[in-house]
Amino acid sequence: MDSDAEDTKSQVENAEHPKGLEPLAKKAKKKQKKERLPVQAKVQILHDHPDKIPPIVGYFPSGFDPQKALDNDSESGLGSPNIKVYRNKKMPKRLQLVVSPNGSSVDFVGTNYSGEATAGQKCMYALGVFDKETHALKVVPIAANKIFRLDPRVRGLEYSDKETESSTAVELTAKERADRARYTTILWGSKSSIKMAKKIHALRQEGDPLSQKELDVKLKNIVVNKEALESTEAHVSRNIPPYDASATAPEQAYPLEKIIPNVEWDYLEDIYYLLQQNEADFKGYPTFICNRIDELKKIQDESEKRKVCRIFSYINHLIKFKEQQAVNCSASTRAHKIPSIVHHKFSSMFTVPESKWLPSEKINLLISYVLVLTLFSDQFRTNYTDIAKDLKMSSVPVRQRYENLGCKIIRENKLFYATLPVPLQFPELRQRYKRKRT
Template structure:
């Protein structure tokens, strides 16, 4: 038994490693552990417009360009050529071609077909470590793409379309956004994870399973006729959620139904600007600029933050309206938080048009006017908001009155107030005259 065990041990020790590596002895392992750490200096090489950053290509066929280079040099035959082509009309389109002289096969990868168009938003970089200088150079890869080099026989024509049995599936914008959110929740920062979870929670309302659960629950719900009448008025009059039985102006249009709690964290821009000396509010509408001095005088910080958030919401609504009209130059660069943009698109936009229809513009304007009442303690001037909305004073006055407001005149200034309980003007129906 002892002799057999020794033979087995010698066979194991003499067996060659499948990758040609030599087994580490105990001394070698000890030396490996005792190696001192290397203090490396990281150097990031930025992009240069006149130069193309490195392009990475891989060979799924198993072709080894390094081996071919060694074989060609030993045999004296041609070498492996690597060329990069750029489309003259579309400079962002690149093509990487690897060919070996003496072989009729080229390996081609592009930035505009195959895996490069799969919609994966990954950022790649190439790191090169110099042992002598102890420097790690990090270089971004061109267009953040890694090219798949597929074999192509010279002289044959290949279709630019993907084959029917291709495993590459183009993702829709919706699917790409969902995958990006999932990756953020797994690997993002605390703030980005919190933001992604909030967006995900808002999107669950469109989930089929959630709808089934809602249908089951709705069967046991008792219908509130008063709420139903309020909803019908909301649809027909294009006004925000309201309560006709409210005894205070604050409850007539519940603020938590207009700006949910989940959205307040994204409305801090005006409040943060107020904390800075000499802050510039030039990019904000006239209605907001005229109230900056009053904001600074508010002593209660919670009240000041609340009014600032309401004004920020008004600003985003105005910019969204301008971005969906013909003259949108002033709002083109404005960035609306994604959670608000998704909500505004669902409430006011229509999929078949990039412009807002008239009834949606009226609804959006009603939201703005209701929020102006909150910001001015339910006594607001019509002059500056009419200028921002590019509407006549008479048109703004009519819309305030359609929300249940009453107009008061002090000198030459008209103020909109909100008496309670809400009383809406009767809707007038237009009848066509019959021709006799």
């Protein structure tokens, strides 16, 4: 009776669950087994080490499958393929990767100094290795020139060092490389790098022929302001920053946004961040700035403090740029880093392509920019003794340059101060006449 009952029970189960279908309870258990719980991994980024060779990645465009070949070799007992990396003795950065499958007369060879590696790629890759036991994910950055295209080479035959047109990437122009790098940065870069790429692209648009054509069309519809044109002519002849002669306030006489463009403000934060430190060292800064640090700390309005710090930073970069162009420039001054966007502007404004050093009229223009910014930092009443030392000039020519900017010199407590009355009144330009020889 027991055996008959068991047979009857199995027949009922088979009738309830047709062939190929399982009970819902068993399916739910299998689904739970397949679901993987999230793992908290510790990410560790490994940087390049001078004594170690960074990871090298090779790929086979010919269709050769290294994993399949490895499985076949292990079954036949030939072992894994032979992999070697060669380094040039005279040029250590040149590497060659050679993969030799066992039992084959073909070697797969790749280099980082020819083919796709020379196409000017600026991309960076990363190789990640996850350790299940320690739950650690090690990420190793890989440069674009560490990715090798492994082309087949028959052993014993000679090959030219020059790559064929089919295997070599098309050579890109400098503009194309810059555009590709910019597009890659916009797609995958950080917010700061994207912002920087857009600013550099905007500056480069000045020399773009298409942009120039669009600009010419827009200029045709612009009405010429004769007063502004006269102001520009005076700006060139006097070597002074852009100004507004009809200004009713000192801060409007020399518009600050025309001296320091808005795109440059974000790169002038060094003094402000240094000011946040308890024991900040301003040893490398000009005397003009060091003498005003205590007054700078007393400013309660953070936006105003940040503004003055940026003006000080711009003064520092102007003075350092002037000294870097001198013959007897010190090593510390030459090592001073000026933000690239600011350095690009200084180079276009103050340097001359056919001259190695700054001409006198460009030096006068640079000094005028410095003096105008000192007026802003001192609320348009500045003692010019310390800035004269920073510019390596005596007080008399510095006073004359302030007067040329429309300033008035006053004396208080045996000290001379430069103030800026409005509206601006410039001294008449004296023209030098050569005496006629009789």
